[in-house]
Amino acid sequence: MDNTSIARPDNDFIQDVAALGGEDLKKCYQCAACTSVCSLSTEQNGFPRKQMLMAQWGMKDKLLEDPSPWLCYYCGDCSKVCPRKANPGETMMALRRYAISRYDVTGLARLMYRSAIGNILVFLVFSSLFTLLLLSQHGGMQMGSNGAIFSGLGSTYLFHYIPGEWIHKIGIAAFAMIGASLAFGVLSMAYRMMNSKGHTGERLAFPIAALLPAIWFAVMEVINHHRFRQCEKHEGSVYLRPWLVHGAIMWGFLAMLVATALDYFIKPIGSAVPPWYPMRILGTLGGLVCLYGLSVVITERIRAEDTPYDKSSFSDWFFLLLLTATVLTGLLTEIIVYMPHPTVFGYMIFLSHIVLAMDVLIMLPLTKFSHVVYRTVALALYQWGRVPAPQTVTAASGDA
Numbered sequence: 001m002d003n004t005s006i007a008r009p010d011n012d013f014i015q016d017v018a019a020l021g022g023e024d025l026k027k028c029y030q031c032a033a034c035t036s037v038c039s040l041s042t043e044q045n046g047f048p049r050k051q052m053l054m055a056q057w058g059m060k061d062k063l064l065e066d067p068s069p070w071l072c073y074y075c076g077d078c079s080k081v082c083p084r085k086a087n088p089g090e091t092m093m094a095l096r097r098y099a100i101s102r103y104d105v106t107g108l109a110r111l112m113y114r115s116a117i118g119n120i121l122v123f124l125v126f127s128s129l130f131t132l133l134l135l136s137q138h139g140g141m142q143m144g145s146n147g148a149i150f151s152g153l154g155s156t157y158l159f160h161y162i163p164g165e166w167i168h169k170i171g172i173a174a175f176a177m178i179g180a181s182l183a184f185g186v187l188s189m190a191y192r193m194m195n196s197k198g199h200t201g202e203r204l205a206f207p208i209a210a211l212l213p214a215i216w217f218a219v220m221e222v223i224n225h226h227r228f229r230q231c232e233k234h235e236g237s238v239y240l241r242p243w244l245v246h247g248a249i250m251w252g253f254l255a256m257l258v259a260t261a262l263d264y265f266i267k268p269i270g271s272a273v274p275p276w277y278p279m280r281i282l283g284t285l286g287g288l289v290c291l292y293g294l295s296v297v298i299t300e301r302i303r304a305e306d307t308p309y310d311k312s313s314f315s316d317w318f319f320l321l322l323l324t325a326t327v328l329t330g331l332l333t334e335i336i337v338y339m340p341h342p343t344v345f346g347y348m349i350f351l352s353h354i355v356l357a358m359d360v361l362i363m364l365p366l367t368k369f370s371h372v373v374y375r376t377v378a379l380a381l382y383q384w385g386r387v388p389a390p391q392t393v394t395a396a397s398g399d400a
């Protein structure tokens with residue numbers, strides 16, 4: 001069965017990977033310099049050289065069932081040492097883009113990754129939809145300085161403009177949609193990986209007793225970026241190291257998400273709280289930390305001098321700018337609620353923030369953001385299926 005994919009390279013797959021950023025793939029001549037520097041490489045899995053070979057041969061199914069590309073954080077060390085400029089780090093990224101587009105049932109991810117116009121169109125359609133939905137319930141702007149509804153601190157007047165309950169309902173619907181979409185993608189990935197043969201060629205065992213430790217390992221790995229920190233080439237300023245910058249974006253965003261959720265459950269919507277209210281501090285700090293990470297990545301991508309920032313696709317820029325605009329409008333909204341009088345500018349920033357935040361959520365399964373889900377699942381499956389299944393061990397006992 002596996003020989004089918006070896007005998008007949010999937011040329012469409014090779015072209016897709018090239019179009020998604022792996023256009024230098026064919027330059028690879030298998031010298032293994034990349035494998036010698038990659039901290040993820042093992043004796044049995046000469047990563048990423050082995051995956052470069054599989055990609056050159058169009059072994060789509062083998063690559064989709066291999067968790068290795070998901071373990072890569074794109075530190076760029078392999079691309080730096082590659083004598084052929086085959087850019088293995090970017091090719092691993094292209095393989096992840098390909099996997100995301102395969103797991104997305106709507107076809108939108110493929111459209112977004114393949115075409116800048118398609119990417120913008122999807123964004124505009126979602127943004128217009130959310131704007132119309134939100135404005136369909138708006139209660140009008142409360143302008144002036146003597147309205148009781150917006151007297152004192154707080155954002156009551158903003159939630160009069162767009163009712164908080166309405167925002168909540170749209171948010172729940174969006175969460176349900178992304179939940180279903182991600183569940184399908186994750187199950188597709190898990191099915192492939194759990195039915196594959198490992199790098200030893202043996203079917204893997206997934207003992208129930210090892211599931212929880214594997215999940216714990218994956219979650220801890222994603223939170224503390226342990227493997228990412230092992231990348232050795234980044235000797236420069238600590239605060240510019242890719243693992244820290246990547247972590248800042250992720251931790252900052254999670255802090256904002258937690259603050260928003262707790263805010264909703266703990267206090268009445270739009271009620272006045274002082275700037276030192278814990279949820280407000282958490283949200284503001286999260287926003288600033290996330291903004292720090294985003295500004296470093298944007299600066300590095302503009303400079304484009306060093307891997308992993310020297311090559312940026314439209315989808316990379318789109319995700320960065322969408323997240324930056326969301327964080328900036330969120331921080332501005334936090335300032336606006338403490339202004340003495342409502343302004344049209346304040347209402348527009350508030351509306352923009354809600355629409356952008358909903359865009360980020362609804363497009364989570366389609367953008368780079370989905371890495372946080374797929375990578376966590378791949379890490380858990382990788383850790384869970386570490387040993388060959390018992391029956392396979394017996395059958396293959398004559399092998400090395």
Ligand code: SF4
Nearest residue numbers: 028029031032034082
């Ligand atoms: S990607 Fe580059 S470093 Fe890695 S095996 Fe190919 S040619 Fe060598």
Ligand code: SF4
Nearest residue numbers: 038072075076078089
């Ligand atoms: S980018 Fe870093 S982690 Fe990924 S394959 Fe290259 S060296 Fe390994």
